[in-house]
Amino acid sequence: MPRHEVVSPIPGVFYRRPDPDSDPFATEGQNVGADDTVCLVEVMKSFHQVPAGAAGTVVEFLVENEDVVDAGQVVAIIDGAGDGG
Amino acid sequence: MRRLLVANRGEIAVRIIRAARDLGISTVAVHSTADAEAPHVRLADAAVEIGPPQATKSYLVVDAILEAARSSGADAVHPGYGFLSERAAFAAAVTDAGLTFVGPDAAVIEEMGDKVRARQVARAAGVPTVPGTEDGVDDVAAAVAAAADIGYPVMLKAAAGGGGRGIRVVADEAELRSGFPAASAEAASAFGDGRMYLERFVRRARHVEVQVLGDGDDVVHLFERECSLQRRRQKMVEEATAPGIDADVRAAMTDAAVRLSREVGYRSAGTVEFLVDDDADESSDQRFFFIEMNTRIQVEHPTTELVTGVDLVAEQLRIATGEPLRLRQDDVTARGSAVEFRICAEDPDRDFLPAPGKVGRVSLPGGPWVRVDTWLEPDSQVSPFYDSLLAKVVVWGEDRETALRRSRRALAEFAVDGVATTAGMFTELLDEPWLQAGDFHTGTLEGWLGRRRAAADQGGHGS
Structure with missing residues (x-):
């Protein structure tokens, strides 16, 4: 079963929710599409949506909400769907 | 006031520390772990680390700042702009801790921060607001x-x-x-x-704001600034005074700002923002409208300082100590023209993508009538955690044409290696006849940026 790594393209602060009062974009065990946003990274007060990048099931998030991430850091793992694995 | 804690970072922290030092007040910097090497930390007489890089865990933590004030023996707090500067609860917490807050009273911050309430205050002071319904209409x-x-x-x-x-x-x-x-x-x-x-709906609106200083009893204005050159509601270029404003509109608008500030017993530096309707008939009594009041020092305050010769931050500090205003309205004159360019770590050729990173060489403009407010120095780290403002290049001229010509020279001297900046784009902007003529409104810059991008895309395909 193909594992897909969701990578932050930029350094900044990692967020699981669109705003503090909303539900998370995605939770562990949830199915997502490739274009679905799974998190935000805030850089210099601007927010960048990070898409899943592959359709499948969210296996885990590797970063806590509001943690600092580097460019290129893996923030979540997606278990690729559709191959019966 | 003997020891001032500056609850901010970047260029404004540096600016405030300098004003305090000019007045013989010692200073305390606060900083996150990411800013340990920052110039505001080095410039201050003392520094206190207040938390990790994220602003929500450092510069926005009221208790951490109050604890820093206590441990460093500060007796006053200047909030700068952004961060906690317009949070009434912060002003109240500072005062409750027995410290002087450099800004208006918490109640005034709260009142002017509430849009509905601020409109009511404006109307009570006879200041025009944008005509509209107070309640929703459903048929x-x-x-x-x-x-x-x-x-x-x-x-x-x-x-x-x-x-x-x-x-x-x-x-x-x-x-x-x-x-x-x-x-x-x-x-x-x-x-x-x-x-x-x-x-x-105002089709051709200019954003013009009036600078005021109040001591709780008296209020004076220090003329206006033109701030229409915006992208996504962020100002990029500002000037003092505003070009193309009729003398009677200027007089009525500055007078309105003073009335509004008196109405709330304003004490400190503040800014009253107006929308000026360029399409309004000259005989109309609806040529400008109150939008909101900013109860803090503003990013673009140096333009006013250059045309009036008044150090606004020093006046804020004096007023906070309880001194009455030193200026009467007749003492305030505006001479010449000043323009500010906000140089940000953003790439104008990639839709203003933020550009954090390590800076190499830094070459800042200088020479006659060029002021640079910055925190940038060679080998600085431009952090992803805070806003992208690197430097404000502020240029004075005896008239607007001279100021713009000198701006071109100054911006050409600005160079940093390692991160993308908006400096080069401003030199292109200075070539625009509409800019030179002062013929623009709040939508003009975005239109220009759109055309600039389309031209670049076309050029890219053609090569």
């Missing part, structure tokens, strides 16, 4: 009646909405009658509330 007949009072064109906004959704502009009664039901239905489905606010 066509009521909308038509309201619009007749407001005057066309009218903007329809969902009463429960936000973020620009459901906003539409109607030119006349026929368009209102045909457009209202759909707009209301859209609002009902999006927000569960079909009521609409109606407000005068």
